[in-house]
Amino acid sequence: MHELLPFMLALIVVIVLIEMLADKLRIAYPILLVVVGLMISFIPGLPKIQIDPDMIFFIFLPPLLFEASWTISFKEMKKWWRIISSFAFIVVFFSALTVALLTNYFIPGFTLALGFLLGGIVSPPDAVSTGAIMKFVKIPKSTSAILEGESLLNDASSLIIVRFALVAVGTGQFIFKTAIVDFSWMVIGGIGIGLLGGWLFMQAHKRLPTDAPSDIVFTLVEPYLLYWAAEQMHSSGVLAVVAGGLFLSTRRLSFLSSSSRIKGSSFWEALIFILNGIVFMIIGLALPEVVKGLREDGIPLNRAILYGAAVTAILIGTRMISSYGAMIATIIFRPSLRFGSDISKKRRFAMPLLLGWTGMRGVVSLAAALSIPLTLPSGEAFPHRNLILFVTFVVILLTLLIQGLTLPYIIKRSNLFNFARELSEEEAKTRVKNHLVVETIRLLKEKHEKGLYKDPHLQKMIAVWEHKISQPENLRMPESSKQNYLEVLESQRQFLATLNKDPELHEEYINWQIRQIDLEEERIRLL
Known part of the structure; x- marks a missing residue:
């Protein structure tokens, strides 16, 4: 432990420095973290980081999902729920099925159950990578909402596939009726436990004399308890965390003080950054060890790389097909929600290309791969575990490098996301400020007329706000x-x-x- 602690502290410092460098170079920091982690792994004498497969989900996933549910726009999720649901569930299953069929065909000894396991692991795109890239380019809020909503839900669907695939590999059989019942309980039970847990935590925040530090501690405990409770009930811990997080986030103004919100936001931003940084660094650090396992299994490295590249191509292709399918379905069944009705057909039909190109893999895929047990229930070694890990690493690395590095260039050069009908960020903020000024003046005058405020400072306050509305240019400081x-x-x-x-x-x-x-x-x- 004493030998590992200095290494972990140095790793955190390196993560922070890499994030600074990534901002300067205008490159998504997960890309640099993976590359630097791979380079560091070749330094001799470094301690090996051993992660318990049973704990990988519990350590990283609950806080990552919980924070994402607090930052997403629930209003936009409701607006685009059809497209989000199709990408989060149908597209994930379609990707897993395609990977399962093709790997079963061209990888010797790779069963269909193992194919579904690999497909479930690599099917969900990573929200962190996409979000880090979007910092440097501007896209419509609708597209951003779809990507965020998809990433929030596709983790649950992919991990459900992984769970059923692990059972099929371990038992050698798959009972469809039992799977349907188990799947239904995982979805319904996970959402129900999340909503109930979220309501109980909200009551605790309201009724207990909490302050900002205790509120922050509560929010840190909440995702872990929601995940643990759902898993103990054999339902989806991921859906429980997402449902509970969305329930609390939409009601945060009713039970969190301004101090708790300000301080909590800073705390969670730092925590999530460190967790993501560690995971992406582990991707690079663990690759040489996985290569060593491949050699012990007698699998040539060049062949394993070929398998990884083939799976990557399959995933990119299926996401592209799915993107165009979702757009066509939207045009037919929901014409009022079409993207960019004021742009040319050529540009409109090119847009799914960019939506399909945002399929970088990352944290969830790595966590799912590392969670594969070392042995089967019978005590035998888990078949092709090292190959599955290696293919997962290759998929993450290739999607980050190929798609991650080219996506900003494609967005800027294609000019597809410049919609005339969508307000610019500055216009939207100015409009919100104007509404706020009008409402503030109305409220102050109403209370003054009712005689609720006799304070002489009230008239001065009204004059200040009236000055703002009469001279809107003063809302924005030069x-x-x-x-x-x-x-x-x-x-x-x-x-x-x-x-x-x-x-x-x-x-x-x-x-x-x-x-x-x-x-x-x-x-x-x-x-």
């Missing part, structure tokens, strides 16, 4: 004024640091004032 104000705030912080030397002033109050300045700086940067 860059020169913003920069001058930020310099003043920095000078204030420096002064407080000097003032802290006064022995009569407690440092707690100095830090409190610095916190106010930090919050003010964040507000100014968003103007």
Whole structure:
């Protein structure tokens, strides 16, 4: 343990440095993490990281899924639920089936059950990789909502396939009627447990005298308890976490204070970044060990690479076909939801190409692969485990490098996502601010007329907001004024640091004032 701790701390530092470099190079950081992890793995004398297959899901997946359910737009999910559902369930099954049939055909000794296992592992695209790439390009909110919603639900469908495939490999049989009953319970039970658990946690937040730290601790415990409870009931822990997370996220204003929301957001952003960083780094670090296992199994490396490349091509092809199928189905059955009705047919039919190209694999695929047990229930070694791990690594690596590096270039060059009908980010924010100003003036005047506020400061407050609505250009601070104000705030912080030397002033109050300045700086940067 003492030997592993310095290595893990150094690994976290490397992850942070790589993220900084990725931002500078405008490259998605998961790509660099995988490559650097692979390079580090060849350094002699490094300790081996052993991960218990039974714990990999429980450590990484619950918080990753929970945070994703809090950041997604539930309103957009409801709007595009048909396309999201088709990609999250039908496309995942179609991909797994295609992989199963073809691997059963061209990999010697690879049964259909093993093919479904591999297909379930590599079928779900990774939201982290796509999100990291989208930082550097602009796409419509509708497309972003579909990708986020898909990534939130496809993990559950793929892991259900993996679970049934593991049972089929272990027992050598697959009973369809039993599978239907088990599948129904996994879906219904997982969602039900998630909603019930979410409601109980919401009551705990409301009724207990919590503050920001205790609220954050509760939110950290929630996904793990939801996942554990669902798994104990033999239902889907992933669906329980997603359902509970969505339930709580849509009601966060009713049970979390502003302090809890601000601090919790920073905590979760840092936690998820570290968890994702560790997983992507593990992808690179573990590859040489898997190659060693291949050699022990007598599988030539070049043949294994060929298998991985073939599976990658299958996945890309099936996602492309599925993207065009979803678009055609939408045009036929839901013409009101067509993408970009104000653009040419040529551009409209080219768009699924980009939607299909966002199929980078990552965290969930790795976790699913590493969760494969070392032995079968009979005690025999799990068949082709090293090959499945290697193919998974190759799929992750190729999709990250090929699709991940080319996707921003395709989006920028194709100019397909510049829709005239969609508000720009600045226009949307200005509209929200205008609505807020109007409502604020109405509320203040209403309370003033009712005599609820006799404070002389109320009239001054009304005058300030009326000035904002009469001069909307003042809602957005000019860059020169913003920069001058930020310099003043920095000078204030420096002064407080000097003032802290006064022995009569407690440092707690100095830090409190610095916190106010930090919050003010964040507000100014968003103007």
